[in-house]
């Protein structure tokens with residue numbers, strides 16, 4: 001059975017035409033899927049009974065099932081979601097000043113093997129379909145509606161389990177569906193794709209203009225990157241920066257570099273100076289993230305004085321630098337932690 005959430009608008013149109021209906025019916029069905037959170041074809045009341053019957057014979061609407069929800073004291077909510085084949089992924093929603101941001105997964109597990117990441121420890125299991133990626137948005141939005149939350153889900157970051165650019169075709173389908181005006185109608189300014197760097201897709205993604213880009217850098221030298229991010233380091237750091245120097249940016253737009261501070265590993269003054277040198281060739285801003293300790297992994301967060309000293313060096317060299325507080329520390333909100341816990345540390 002086809003999951004209707006996996007179809008692009010044009011694929012849905014073709015399906016509807018193949019069932020003997022005019023293509024404009026696709027718009028109605030699309031609105032039911034993405035604007036009205038419909039989960040059963042039979043409830044699409046303004047669609048003819050004949051089309052509903054025929055659609056139900058060939059397709060379903062399969063949202064990811066919520067296997068577990070954990071709510072943090074700081075308002076962060078983490079979902080463990082079960083996909084139709086029993087695989088599990090995580091999705092987190094984070095409260096900001098006037099909205100929620102959802103952190104979405106793109107793969108079950110991850111092949112990149114970053115040493116500080118619980119998902120990396122899992123290894124790669126499979127790519128998520130576009131319907132599964134978008135299903136996370138539907139689940140998160142519904143949860144907030146059911147809770148009567150004052151703040152709405154407005155921003156999306158593809159920063160959960162997996163390397164988005166290693167699931168490129170499904171990522172692009174997902175981004176296109178997010179933009180569709182009769183669907184979720186989300187602006188690219190509200191969507192960020194975070195990548196450790198996959199050479200063959202970076203510039204294409206930029207040219208499409210469907211999202212902002214964040215680079216998970218985490219190390220200022222090739223040697224250190226090889227140590228803590230062996231998969232990502234297969235693309236030489238200097239080559240990554242060469243590619244990013246060509247990345248299409250709007251006037252005043254900057255690339256965001258995520259830098260996870262790991263105590264005693266990449267948080268020294270010398271590392272900050274190396275980072276300044278590395279980023280001198282690109283229009284950059286830096287997001288410092290204090291590591292959320294993960295059971296079983298040999299890394300810890302630096303003291304706040306160290307974080308501030310690191311930031312000060314970057315700022316003194318003119319680099320816009322913010323510190324992102326880790327949220328949801330009490331609910332295993334770091335990537336892959338909840339799945340690992342619920343699988344008995346699989």
Ligand code: SF4
Nearest residue numbers: 110112114117120162
């Ligand atoms: S940090 Fe991201 S790229 Fe690295 S292993 Fe974890 S999920 Fe994969």
